[in-house]
Amino acid sequence: MTGSSSLDCSSSLDCSSSLDCSSSLDYGVIVVGAGVGGIYQIKRLTDMGIDATVLEAGGDLGGTWYFNRYPGARFDSESYTYGYSFSKALLDEWHWKEAFSGQPENLRYLNYVADKFSLRQYMQFNCRITAMRFDEDNNTWRLVIDDGRTLTCRFVVMTVGLLSVPTMPLIEGVDSFKGPSFHTFHWPHEGVDLTGKRVGIIGTGATSIQVIGEIADKVGELYVFQRRPNWVAPLNNRIITGEEMADIRSRYDEIFATCARTPGGFEHEPDRRGFWEVSREERLALWDRLYEEPGFGIWLQNFREIFMDEKANAEFSEYIADRIRRRVNEPVVAEKLIPKDHGFGVQRVPLETHYLEAYNRDNVHLVDISETPLERITPTGIQTAGGHHDLDIIVYATGFDAITGAYDQIDIRGADGRSLREDWRDGPATFLGVLIHGYPNLLMPTGPQSGSASTNFPRGIESGVNWCTELLQYLWAGHYVRAEATLAAQERWTAHVKKMYSIMLMRKAKGWFTGYNSNVKGHEEGNIRYVVYNGGSPKYMATIKEVAENGYEGLILNREGESSEGMTRPSDYAELASRQAV
C-alpha cells in the first residue's frame, strides 16, 4: 500500500507542506501500533488531511485488548473514565455495561470507534517493524517491515504500548512441555477448555491475580507458583444500569475535568488531610470505607503520605495485611500472601475479584517458590526444589519488558546511525517523554518518562496524542521538515524525572515502574531505570502546554534546505548543549 492509494490528499493538503504526500515519500506520517493510542492518533492525523498509515504487528486493532484474552482480563480504571473523550457523539452512544469492563467488551468498543470514524482503511495489520533508520540527507525515516517492504515517511509516531512485550522466565525446558502452555498475553484466541484440568500458573502480578480469581472454580487443580506476593485490594465491580449510564453521560464533562485535576488521571482525589493530623480512628474509618468502594480509591483517595512516608505506609500496609488475614482461612497461606519486601501502593496495585478466597478452595495450591525455587519445566509439568508438579496446562503470567521493551525490539537508528537500544542501555532519556535527542522526527505520545505511564492510561494517551498532533500542525504550517529535542532540554527533563522518583517510596520497589524484570538482561534488581513520570498528570500537562506555548522551547526546528546552523549532528551535541539556552 502506498500513500497515494490509501488517501486522497488532494482535497485538504497544502502540497507545499512538509507532510506533502505527493513527494517521493510513501507517507507523511507512519503511526506504529493500532492500540488505544494508535487509533486516536490516526483519527487526528487523517482529520488534518495528512497522508498517514498505522502499522500494527498484531492481526487486528486493539493493542492490549486485542492480545490479552486471558480469563478475568478487565479494566482497573472505571470504564467511563477509560473511554475516549474526544467525541460527544461517541460518548452519547456507548453504554459501558460494567463499572470495570472486561476484555471482550473493551475490544468491541475499540472496533466500534474505528468503524464509526472509518479508521480501519488507514491500518495495516500483521506487519512488524524490524528496523528504522533516520535519513539525514532527506530528513525522513525509512522503516523495514518483516513482510519484506520498506516504507518512507517524514515523521514516525510511536504508539507501541507500555506493556506490549511479554517476557518468559529464563528457565530450562520451557519448550519441552507436551501440553498447552502460553504467556497470558498470548492466551489463545479460540479459548482454552480448563474444565477439570491441572493448571499451573507462574507469577502473582496483576494479570495472574485476575486469572486466578476467574478460573479457580473452573479448573480441576490450580497450582500457583509465587516468588513474591503483591498487595491486592478488591475491585468491587458492578453492573452499570441504563439509568446510571444516562447519569454518567450527563456528567461526562465534569468526570473528565476531575480526571484532569487528579494526579493519577482518575476520579479518585487524594484525601487532603494530613495522615498524622487525624486520629487513628479517623484513618481506620477512611480505610474501612475505601476498602468497600470500587477501583483505586483505596490507593488514590488515601492520605498522600502513604506514597512518601515509610511510617505512614507501614501502618496502612498492616491494615491491608489484616484484611488478607481475615479473608484467607489458612494462616500460613495468608502470611505467604502478605508482601514483606515492599509496602502497599509503591507499585501499581492489582485489583481483584475472588482472588484471596480462591486460596480457601481445596483445589487451589500456593507453591512458594521463594522457598522451593523453580528448577525447570519438564514434558509433564514443573519441577521445583520441593518436588515435581504434574500439569496439563502451564500459564506464564510473568510480566512484560515494560515501557522501553517495544522500542528495544526495533533496531532504531537516529542521526549518524546512533542506536536507541545502545543509548537507552542503562535506561531511557527523553524530553517530556515525547522526543529523543539524536532521533529527529520521532514522536512518542506515551513514551518512557511521559505523563501517561503512571496514570489512567487513556487519559494520558489522549493528552499525548493531542500534543503531538498540535506539534505536527505547527511544523506543517511552518514548513519545517525536521524537529529534534536538544540535549540540554532532554537532560533537564530526565533529571526532573529522577528527582520525582527520589521523593516517592516507589523508588525502592522491584516492579515495572522502576524498570525491574528478572527475565531481561540489564533490568535485574539494583539497576533502577527512570521509566515513568511521577509528578502527576496536572503538573505534566502544565509543563507540556508551556513548552508548546513558548514556541516549542527545547526543540530545534529546520526547514528544507536550511543551513546546518542549528542542526544537531552527533559531533555537535556537546557544543549544542553548552550554547543552547533552553
Ligand code: NAP
Ligand atoms: P508483573 O506485575 O510484572 O508480574 C509478573 C509476575 O511474574 C510477578 O509475580 C513475578 O514475580 C513473576 N515472575 C516473573 N518472572 C518470573 C520467574 N522467572 N520466576 C518466577 N516468577 C516470575 O506483570 P503483570 O501481572 O502482567 O502486570 C503488569 C502490569 O500490567 C500491572 O502492573 C498493571 O499495570 C497491568 N495490568 C493491568 C490490569 C488491569 O487490571 N487492567 C491487569 C493486568 C495487568 P516477582 O514479583 O518476584 O518478580
